[in-house]
Amino acid sequence: xxxxxxxxxxxxxxxxxLGPGQATTLPPEFYTSExxxxxxxxxxxxxxxxxxxxxxxxxxxxxxxxxxLLDEPLIIARGQDDKIRVLSNVCRHRSSVIVEGNGNSKxxxxxxxxxxxxxxxxxxxxPYMDQIKGFKVEGSHLPELKTEIWHGFxxxxxxxxxxxxxxxxxxxxxxxxxxxxxxxxxxxVQEEVWPTNWKCLAENYMEGxxxxxVHSKELYDITPTxxxxxxxxxxxxxxxxxxxxxKSPQQKPYHPNMTPEERRFSMFFWIYPSHTVGITSNxxxxxxxxxxxxxxxxNRCILSSYEVDAARPPEARTEGFNKTxxxxxxxxxxxxxxxxxxxxxxxxxxxxxxxxxxxxxxQYMARMLTPKSARRTRLKRAS
Amino acid sequence: xxxxxEIQSIRLALGELENRNSGQAVxxxxxxxxxxxxxxxxxxxxxxxxxxxxxxxxxxxxxxxxxxxxLIDEPLIVVRGRDDEVRVLSNVCRHRSSVIAVGGGNAKxxxxxxxxxxxxxxxxxxxxPYMDKVAEFDVTKCRLxxxATEIWQGFxxxxxxxxxxxxxxxxxxxxxxIKNYxxxxxxxxxxEEQAWDTNWKCLVENFMEGxxxxxTHYETLHDVTPTxxxxxxxxxKGxxxxxxxxxxxxxxxxxxxxxxxxxxxxxxxxFCVYPSHVVALTPxxxxxxxxxxxxxxxxxxxxxxxxxxxxxxxxxVSDLHxxxxxxxxxxxxxxxSVRRGLKSRSVAGSPLAPPDFEGTIWDINCYLAEKxxxxxxxxxxxxxxx
Numbered sequence: 181x182x183x184x185x186x187x188x189x190x191x192x193x194x195x196x197x198l199g200p201g202q203a204t205t206l207p208p209e210f211y212t213s214e215x216x217x218x219x220x221x222x223x224x225x226x227x228x229x230x231x232x233x234x235x236x237x238x239x240x241x242x243x244x245x246x247x248x249l250l251d252e253p254l255i256i257a258r259g260q261d262d263k264i265r266v267l268s269n270v271c272r273h274r275s276s277v278i279v280e281g282n283g284n285s286k287x288x289x290x291x292x293x294x295x296x297x298x299x300x301x302x303x304x305x306x307p308y309m310d311q312i313k314g315f316k317v318e319g320s321h322l323p324e325l326k327t328e329i330w331h332g333f334x335x336x337x338x339x340x341x342x343x344x345x346x347x348x349x350x351x352x353x354x355x356x357x358x359x360x361x362x363x364x365x366x367x368x369v370q371e372e373v374w375p376t377n378w379k380c381l382a383e384n385y386m387e388g389x390x391x392x393x394v395h396s397k398e399l400y401d402i403t404p405t406x407x408x409x410x411x412x413x414x415x416x417x418x419x420x421x422x423x424x425x426x427k428s429p430q431q432k433p434y435h436p437n438m439t440p441e442e443r444r445f446s447m448f449f450w451i452y453p454s455h456t457v458g459i460t461s462n463x464x465x466x467x468x469x470x471x472x473x474x475x476x477x478x479n480r481c482i483l484s485s486y487e488v489d490a491a492r493p494p495e496a497r498t499e500g501f502n503k504t505x506x507x508x509x510x511x512x513x514x515x516x517x518x519x520x521x522x523x524x525x526x527x528x529x530x531x532x533x534x535x536x537x538x539x540x541x542x543q544y545m546a547r548m549l550t551p552k553s554a555r556r557t558r559l560k561r562a563s
Numbered sequence: 564x565x566x567x568x569e570i571q572s573i574r575l576a577l578g579e580l581e582n583r584n585s586g587q588a589v590x591x592x593x594x595x596x597x598x599x600x601x602x603x604x605x606x607x608x609x610x611x612x613x614x615x616x617x618x619x620x621x622x623x624x625x626x627x628x629x630x631x632x633x634l635i636d637e638p639l640i641v642v643r644g645r646d647d648e649v650r651v652l653s654n655v656c657r658h659r660s661s662v663i664a665v666g667g668g669n670a671k672x673x674x675x676x677x678x679x680x681x682x683x684x685x686x687x688x689x690x691x692p693y694m695d696k697v698a699e700f701d702v703t704k705c706r707l708x709x710x711a712t713e714i715w716q717g718f719x720x721x722x723x724x725x726x727x728x729x730x731x732x733x734x735x736x737x738x739x740x741i742k743n744y745x746x747x748x749x750x751x752x753x754x755e756e757q758a759w760d761t762n763w764k765c766l767v768e769n770f771m772e773g774x775x776x777x778x779t780h781y782e783t784l785h786d787v788t789p790t791x792x793x794x795x796x797x798x799x800k801g802x803x804x805x806x807x808x809x810x811x812x813x814x815x816x817x818x819x820x821x822x823x824x825x826x827x828x829x830x831x832x833x834f835c836v837y838p839s840h841v842v843a844l845t846p847x848x849x850x851x852x853x854x855x856x857x858x859x860x861x862x863x864x865x866x867x868x869x870x871x872x873x874x875x876x877x878x879x880v881s882d883l884h885x886x887x888x889x890x891x892x893x894x895x896x897x898x899x900s901v902r903r904g905l906k907s908r909s910v911a912g913s914p915l916a917p918p919d920f921e922g923t924i925w926d927i928n929c930y931l932a933e934k935x936x937x938x939x940x941x942x943x944x945x946x947x948x949x
Contacts, residue, residue, distance in 0.1 A: 252907050253904060268907060268909040270904040270909055273590075273913045273916075274590060274901060274913065275904035275905045275910050276897060277900035277901075291779060291900070292778065292779055293775050293778050293916070294778040307774075307916075308790075308917050309914070312917060314914075315914050323909045
């Protein structure tokens with residue numbers, strides 16, 4: 181824990197035992213420290229389930245897309261056996277990245293020396309290597325990383341030691357079962373880098389407190405702050421319902437299983453640490469985030485809906501969403517400047533229905549970064 | 564503290580590499596390419612202690628001709644003095660440490676732009692305004708430091724720490740292989756400074772192995788120098804290399820020196836003078852790069868071209884420039900991918916391809932291990948102690 185200042189360490193350890201009534205913000209270091217983000221990468225992003233994308237992006241055998249998690253170039257591929265795998269996108273020979281972008285292919289050919297891998301990662305061909313004693317192509321394979329699919333989202337766990345994800349999210353099932361996010365089609369994938377700490381973007385997406393102010397034009401008439409309602413959080417998630425005003429028109433098409441009540445709110449959920457999703461009555465917007473340093477976040481954003489109007493250009497399909505995000509962008513820039521100030525003090529968070537998700541996330545971070553031993557000592561000291 | 568642990572484990576890994584024979588050739592540990600701490604070690608132990616190529620003598624043909632360059636934080640002037648001797652001088656004013664000359668050209672003197680201290684082309688301070696009023700200051704006793712310099716085959720090498728053994732003897736077994744080209748008589752055509760976003764060794768390896776020719780350069784080089792025709796020759800203490808043969812159909816490369824044998828006219832002679840000078844010697848020209856690291860993932864390369872034809876047509880030179888530049892674009896893309904790949908924790912050592920294709924990399928790895936592995940250091944300490 182040498183990467184955290186004593187103040188932040190103490191602040192994190194202290195909040196574990198606090199209730200929602202005592203929720204406060206954390207010191208700015210939580211968002212601005214480069215050494216803290218290094219710790220987050222090691223202790224959280226390498227050890228947890230991180231969302232990479234959606235199953236619907238690779239519907240057919242041989243379909244693949246590439247991305248990067250921390251310093252790991254990855255291929256997400258549907259093999260000839262129909263299984264989805266997350267493979268290291270680094271050639272076993274001289275460490276070149278093998279494929280870029282996305283497409284459909286039975287093979288991945290490294291552009292440097294043409295080492296050729298099947299889409300399950302098995303090395304098939306390596307020019308002239310048959311002359312090397314003891315080298316067998318069968319013995320070489322792109323490392324396959326631990327993968328789990330949940331409601332159509334693909335997650336990876338880099339260190340391979342995370343417990344299965346689905347059981348940890350069982351408490352979310354009642355909210356999702358009628359919405360069937362896994363049935364949605366992909367409308368657009370956009371990859372972008374935002375100049376903000378990854379947690380600022382996630383918190384902003386996951387709290388309803390700012391809706392009526394920051395989004396007074398885009399969202400106030402539909403999902404005003406006053407109608408937000410937090411759900412009971414779990415070990416690995418939190419979330420809230422953003423209820424619609426009576427005036428706002430019903431968005432269609434919605435899933436036939438949805439009850440009339442369910443059609444009247446958006447469901448926001450946060451799979452820790454960095455997958456945030458908003459599901460409206462007719463679509464979803466998923467933000468899969470990862471840090472690129474303390475002040476930069478990589479956002480793999482996927483918009484989905486039950487029906488995709490292929491005739492409309494992608495820009496038209498995403499216009500409303502991007503307008504809202506642009507309002508957030510302006511706000512997050514103000515926060516970036518504010519957090520650099522030395523006069524920032526810890527202050528209470530808004531009421532649970534409006535900002536309780538942020539507090540839930542703080543508690544998760546505290547659990548992840550405070551060693552069990554430290555917690556036990558604290559209890560002892562208290563008794 | 565972390566830096567020294569990091570270096571320790573890399574140097575131990577290099578020691579293990581030394582126990583392998585050429586039949587068990589493997590890649591270097593990935594940290595050798597990504598660690599800033601290891602690069603510091605390379606700068607101190609290799610780039611300060613070895614002969615590093617800076618350019619060609621034909622770039623400074625007349626007395627007073629000079630060009631400036633830099634080698635691991637040392638600004639340098641390469642200049643031909645009035646006595647016709649080529650010197651490498653420190654390009655830092657002895658007064659308040661300003662860099663003196665920029666670019667290149669012909670000069671009688673070098674005048675520091677800050678306070679007009681003026682040096683001769685041999686580095687001797689000639690004038691220093693008002694300094695005659697300073698007691699004990701003697702212009703005649705002040706000069707720009709001159710670094711150990713050696714000219715080999717028309718290339719200018721510098722050795723910063725001044726303790727390297729002469730270069731030519733270390734390249735002796737290379738000489739019969741290149742003598743018929745008469746490199747010393749070739750004519751300088753251009754020099755270009757480049758920055759590549761890659762570790763310096765990645766660029767050296769890329770230049771020096773024939774394994775990638777048919778794949779990375781399928782459009783540009785496969786028809787001239789395909790991988791299958793590459794043939795390594797034995798390396799020596801200070802170099803390694805291979806012959807990159809042309810298919811029978813490929814037209815002769817002319818004009819070239821009449822001494823070249825029929826056989827020599829049918830391949831490109833590739834060699835690397837350790838640590839970072841790489842040359843592609845074709846019958847009709849020299850295409851070379853001199854590399855110096857700027858950081859673990861950035862290298863400064865001087866790219867130069869000399870031709871046997873003393874006055875080639877301008878179009879010939881620009882065609883050559885364009886063709887090689889196209890090849891470099893392909894290499895840049897590959898090295899960018901390698902840079903990203905090397906950061907992955909999935910990287911494990913790989914066997915290298917057969918000696919004709921990647922044996923040069925193994926030679927370079929062994930050279931590096933000999934210089935930097937922990938075992939070597941212990942050995943030399945023991946020797947010194949006894």
